[in-house]
Amino acid sequence: MALRERKKLRTREAISTAAIELFVEHGFDQVSITQVAEAADVSRRTLFAYFPTKEDLVVHRFADHEDEPARVVRARPADQSPLVALHTHFIERLRAHDPFTGLTDLPQVLDLYRLLRGTPALMARMLQFNETSERELASALHETAGTPELTARLAAAQIASVHWTLAMSNFDRCASGTSAPKALPTAVKAANQGFALLSSGLAPLWPTTEGSP
Known part of the structure; x- marks a missing residue:
């Protein structure tokens, strides 16, 4: 797998992991996309490039x-x-x-x-x-x-x-x-x-x- 693809996979996993940790701690409906992006240290735009919906972060x-x-x-x-x-x-x-x-x-x-x-x-x-x-x-x-x-x-x-x-x-x-x-x-x-x-x-x-x- 090329370096670029490995980096994309790591970013995807980091975003999802940050989201799930927040959701488990605070509840899915209580956590905003902005909070997830901040926790993962990415922009909202980057987050949506990997996960089109909030539910996709988990599923x-x-x-x-x-x-x-x-x-x-x-x-x-x-x-x-x-x-x-x-x-x-x-x-x-x-x-x-x-x-x-x-x-x-x-x-x-x-x-x-x-x-x-x-x-x-x-x-x-x-x-x-x-x-x-x-x-x-x-x-x-x-x-x-x-x-x-x-x-x-x-x-x-x-x-x-x-x-x-x-x-x-x-x-x-x-x-x-x-x-x-x-x-x-x-x-x-x-x-x-x-x-x-x-x-x-x-x-x-x-x-x-x-x-x-």
């Missing part, structure tokens, strides 16, 4: 995961169904305590989660994030599994909803004080239940001889 932290389900579907072995691939991946990430699954007790991640949960504007922005993830997943199902477009959209909506519910439940559990290792068995059981419910309706779309993880 961009999830950007790497936006197309994760779609990437899992596209990268799966040829003989593996999309649903089994997604189930296997989710269980693997649970065991790694990946914030993608909500099963994490890292203080900075839990602070970010509490900020999201307590801020309607951020939760609304997360719904847009989920819609994009859902569209990407639908495209992957259509293009790699021969699933008709409408069917792929309906399947993606169900999968995305189950993932969101599982992740939020895990975050709630960890935010209440349960450590990630202690919460793992319950989280795995819930994930298996969620994907079993999905399988009862979606498995006929993608016949496979491979079982669940």
Whole structure:
């Protein structure tokens, strides 16, 4: 990566970090863009060049995961169904305590989660994030599994909803004080239940001889 790009990434991270620290301490609605710019030592113009909206200062932290389900579907072995691939991946990430699954007790991640949960504007922005993830997943199902477009959209909506519910439940559990290792068995059981419910309706779309993880 070129020096210019590395500097831009560092600036972007510095702005976001300053913003989140202020939001966690004082509340999202109580902190102005001017205060964020001052804390990050940049101008308002520079801040908006990196983050078009105030909500983007927070939600961009999830950007790497936006197309994760779609990437899992596209990268799966040829003989593996999309649903089994997604189930296997989710269980693997649970065991790694990946914030993608909500099963994490890292203080900075839990602070970010509490900020999201307590801020309607951020939760609304997360719904847009989920819609994009859902569209990407639908495209992957259509293009790699021969699933008709409408069917792929309906399947993606169900999968995305189950993932969101599982992740939020895990975050709630960890935010209440349960450590990630202690919460793992319950989280795995819930994930298996969620994907079993999905399988009862979606498995006929993608016949496979491979079982669940």
